Amino acid sequence: MSYSQNEKDKFFEAVDSLKKYRRAEIVDESGKDLVDALYTDLLPNEQILKTCLTDNTTFLIGRKGTGKSTIFLKLQREYRKRNDVLSCYIDTKTIFESSQTEFLGIEHFGEVMPNEALKQYILERSFLQSILRSLTEEIQERSEGLLGKIKNFLGIGEAQIVKEKLRELTSSINNNELLKKIEIPSLQQITVARKSFTERSNETALNENDSIGGKVQRAEVEMEASLSSNKMNKSSRKNISELEEQFSNVFLKVFQIKNFISQLREVLSTLRIRSLVVLLDDFSEIPDHSMRIFVDVILSPLNNWSQDFIKFKVAAYPNRIYYGKIDQGKIDKINLDFYNLYSTRVDRSVMEDKALNFTKRLIEKRVKYFTNQPVELFFDIRKESIEEYYELIFQISMNVPRIIGYILYYCYESKIAYGNSINRAALTDAAEKYYELAIEPFFQSTTYSLKSIDEKISILQMRELLNGNLEKLFQERLKLRLL
Known part of the structure; x- marks a missing residue:
């Protein structure tokens, strides 16, 4: 798949609008306010x-x-x-x-x-x-x-x-x-x-x-x-x-x-x-x-x-x-965290379906508005459907819009910018990059604003928990490969 320069630029604008920090105004290149057009309710x-x-x-x-x-x-x-x-x-x-x-x-x-x-x-x-x-x-x-x-x-x-x-x-x-x-x-x-x-x-x-x-x-x-x-x-x-x-x-x-x-x-x-x-x-x-x-x-x-x-x-x-x-x-x-927002007494799959609905609406609205193209244009759907990509993006981001923005931005850097479609490997690489740049540094140093008011666990203890979970995930991946 090859993309025009305009399609590349517009896809970049779409993902960049998702990863803005704090009260950054959502405007187009002419300064027009885009909040009404892009707001996607959870x-x-x-x-x-x-x-x-x-x-x-x-x-x-x-x-x-x-x-x-x-x-x-x-x-x-x-x-x-x-x-x-x-x-x-x-x-x-x-x-x-x-x-x-x-x-x-x-x-x-x-x-x-x-x-x-x-x-x-x-x-x-x-x-x-x-x-x-x-x-x-x-x-x-x-x-x-x-x-x-x-x-x-x-x-x-x-x-x-x-x-x-x-x-x-x-x-x-x-x-x-x-x-x-x-x-x-x-x-x-x-x-x-x-x-x-x-x-x-x-x-x-x-x-x-x-x-x-x-x-x-x-x-x-x-x-x-x-x-x-x-x-x-x-x-x-x-x-x-x-x-x-x-x-x-x-x-x-x-x-x-x-x-x-x-x-x-x-x-x-x-x-x-x-x-x-x-x-x-x-x-x-x-x-x-x-x-x-x-x-x-x-x-x-x-x-x-x-x-x-x-x-x-x-x-x-x-x-x-x-x-x-x-x-x-x-x-x-x-x-606003997906588990608290969508959790009910029904099973987990129903909860995740509700969360996936937001993931889909959010991405489709942004990409459609900026590029005037369907989301499928930017993903390799020869082996996997766009719904499977949505599910993977949800699993990576846990429905946090800013994380979705960064994941797609890294995919833009590795794929779209070179005229290639986003595939599963690009998404998993983007997830790894986000972890290395944004998640892991938190366990090196932190600030009061990220801790509970009554925080009882030290930063070193939390790092030990993280390493334990990563080791468990690594072992599970090895088992799947052996199967």
């Missing part, structure tokens, strides 16, 4: 999208590459068609990273508390302030379009008042002079209370040591040391948890979250906005302690106290979610 009848568009707070739970950011792009497209809903997109990870360098205007802290605790407080404070600032700026930007539509209805004077109120809201978040009147006394109270607690703990520990001194044998001493170490670890975790809770309480006062909600609702009600939808992307990419404080201070209060006015759509990783005081019975959770 469930028939666009059921994932319809669930996300309900008025409930929704958590989209899935590994990297399962399409969370693409769903967000589609959601925003749908929300912008409505005049009674305002949607705002917040990239949690980017804001967290940028906020860690913003320490301007906080000299007023002085020696208010020990350096380590103060440093942690300032980092969390900067992050929360950046989140609120980004939210109000995003609302301001989205409101400009609405003001233009309803200026005649509101009147120029009323529209100007709305703009001024939004500016005041942003200013109050950035005004450190206003904030420090509340936080300095609050932080001093925490310092005094923690100092008193530490002194009492040290005194108790000293008394316990005196009562057993010199009366135990070596083995008992070692056991006592081990128990003491465990006790210290538990005590340390408890202290961290208590400090986070204390910081959360201070932040709620400092940023006056209830007042923030009230002002926000007043402004948006004037604009005839029935509800505000906040899309939080990369929620699981921030450290555990920051996640807990963020949920306790902003996400949970805005969700619980706004009387259904503010709703969140949150993109998160499995086992890296903290709900705080959010009532999980009142929110929607959508698991």
